[in-house]
Amino acid sequence: MEQKMTKEQICTHYGDDPSRYMGAVNPPIFMSSLFCDVPGNEEGRPGRYGYSRPTNPTVEIAEAKIAALENTEAAYCTASGMAAISAAIFHYVKQGDHIVSVASVYGGARSIFESYITRYGVTVTYVNGTSIEEIENAIQPNTTLIYMESPSTFLFLVLDLKEIAALAKKRGIATVIDNTYSTPIFQNPIDSGIDMVVHSCSKYMGGHSDIVGGVVCGKKEEIDQIRGNEGVLFGGIMAPMEAYFLIRGLRTLPARMKQHMANGIEMAEYFHNLPCVKEVIYPFHPSHPQYERAKKELRGCSSLMSIVFDLPDDKIKEIGKELKYFHKACSWGGYESLFIALGMGMEEDTDIMKKGLVRVHIGLENVEELKADWDQALKKVLG
Numbered sequence: 001m002e003q004k005m006t007k008e009q010i011c012t013h014y015g016d017d018p019s020r021y022m023g024a025v026n027p028p029i030f031m032s033s034l035f036c037d038v039p040g041n042e043e044g045r046p047g048r049y050g051y052s053r054p055t056n057p058t059v060e061i062a063e064a065k066i067a068a069l070e071n072t073e074a075a076y077c078t079a080s081g082m083a084a085i086s087a088a089i090f091h092y093v094k095q096g097d098h099i100v101s102v103a104s105v106y107g108g109a110r111s112i113f114e115s116y117i118t119r120y121g122v123t124v125t126y127v128n129g130t131s132i133e134e135i136e137n138a139i140q141p142n143t144t145l146i147y148m149e150s151p152s153t154f155l156f157l158v159l160d161l162k163e164i165a166a167l168a169k170k171r172g173i174a175t176v177i178d179n180t181y182s183t184p185i186f187q188n189p190i191d192s193g194i195d196m197v198v199h200s201c202s203k204y205m206g207g208h209s210d211i212v213g214g215v216v217c218g219k220k221e222e223i224d225q226i227r228g229n230e231g232v233l234f235g236g237i238m239a240p241m242e243a244y245f246l247i248r249g250l251r252t253l254p255a256r257m258k259q260h261m262a263n264g265i266e267m268a269e270y271f272h273n274l275p276c277v278k279e280v281i282y283p284f285h286p287s288h289p290q291y292e293r294a295k296k297e298l299r300g301c302s303s304l305m306s307i308v309f310d311l312p313d314d315k316i317k318e319i320g321k322e323l324k325y326f327h328k329a330c331s332w333g334g335y336e337s338l339f340i341a342l343g344m345g346m347e348e349d350t351d352i353m354k355k356g357l358v359r360v361h362i363g364l365e366n367v368e369e370l371k372a373d374w375d376q377a378l379k380k381v382l383g
């Protein structure tokens with residue numbers, strides 16, 4: 001077996017082969033839908049390029065890097081995170097099956113469960129996910145999939161992946177996790193026994209808010225099936241240009257995540273100390289209900305967090321308007337800081353959202369400038 005590479009080594013060099021491309025240190029963007037029968041790419045040759053819906057040489061480099069980063073045998077890049085999520089779900093679920101899903105998963109996944117997959121007679125039970133007994137009780141004789149996200153969307157609940165994977169294996173149930181929040185730098189769910197990992201590459205992995213993409217990672221046999229079924233038949237493939245930008249983003253992923261984490265920890269503490277803030281939800285802040293578990297499960301923490309304000313909605317929105325460095329926008333994982341007021345107009349908390357919740361993404365800016373920005377905005381609005 002080859003020696004285990006560091007994440008940095010994988011991100012910078014693995015899968016690149018300048019000797020194939022006239023010494024170019026960056027791979028060409030293979031803008032070719034088809035590949036013809038020439039010496040070296042003969043019909044019938046294993047690994048031969050034929051048509052870019054199943055395989056493209058630029059996309060293949062991104063897939064090799066991500067599989068190595070996730071410690072999985074293979075990876076398949078898709079047109080978006082949602083294409084990766086739906087491919088994984090449809091791979092494991094057929095008519096009449098039952099799914100157990102963490103309630104606070106990404107909204108798109110939850111929409112598939114609530115309003116799309118029901119047409120195939122598939123049913124879903126939602127769990128908070130933090131207790132193994134609750135998951136065990138939700139399992140039915142026809143359960144084929146446990147779908148997870150950890151830390152989860154908006155509430156950042158942290159799951160015990162080893163415990164859940166062991167339970168699922170015992171019951172013959174497949175496990176899929178959305179690992180977008182942690183990236184493969186901070187968490188490798190395969191090492192805990194999870195079967196398949198999906199990502200939105202539109203977030204930290206791309207890292208510059210310039211691409212939409214996704215990836216499914218797992219055993220070679222299963223990823224080959226996804227490539228040939230949900231990939232080739234549904235056709236939600238990653239384009240070579242997107243793959244190039246993804247590769248470029250991956251080169252700096254470990255360095256960026258270090259900076260995001262440092263900024264995230266510091267800003268969480270800053271928010272925690274504000275009198276107008278009721279709760280900061282950030283897995284690496286000691287006030288998080290699963291702080292100890294988070295330290296055990298994750299090698300590090302990215303810089304997306306929720307702040308629950310003890311303020312009227314209009315004041316929260318005004319603060320957002322006064323912030324200069326925080327764009328008011330959805331998504332996250334780019335270089336830039338973001339502010340989005342999500343828990344507005346609510347009477348009480350739900351299983352996925354809290355009243356007065358604002359989601360904040362901490363970018364790669366200087367953290368002192370970010371704090372100063374909040375200081376001036378709070379002063380202006382609250383006096």
Ligand SMILES: *Cc1c(COP(=O)(O)O)cnc(C)c1O
Pocket residue numbers: 080081082083106108149153178180181199200201202203212213214331
């Ligand atoms: C954004 C996001 C997705 C969806 O990804 P797209 O690339 O926008 O399709 C999936 N999961 C999580 C956790 C996300 O934040």
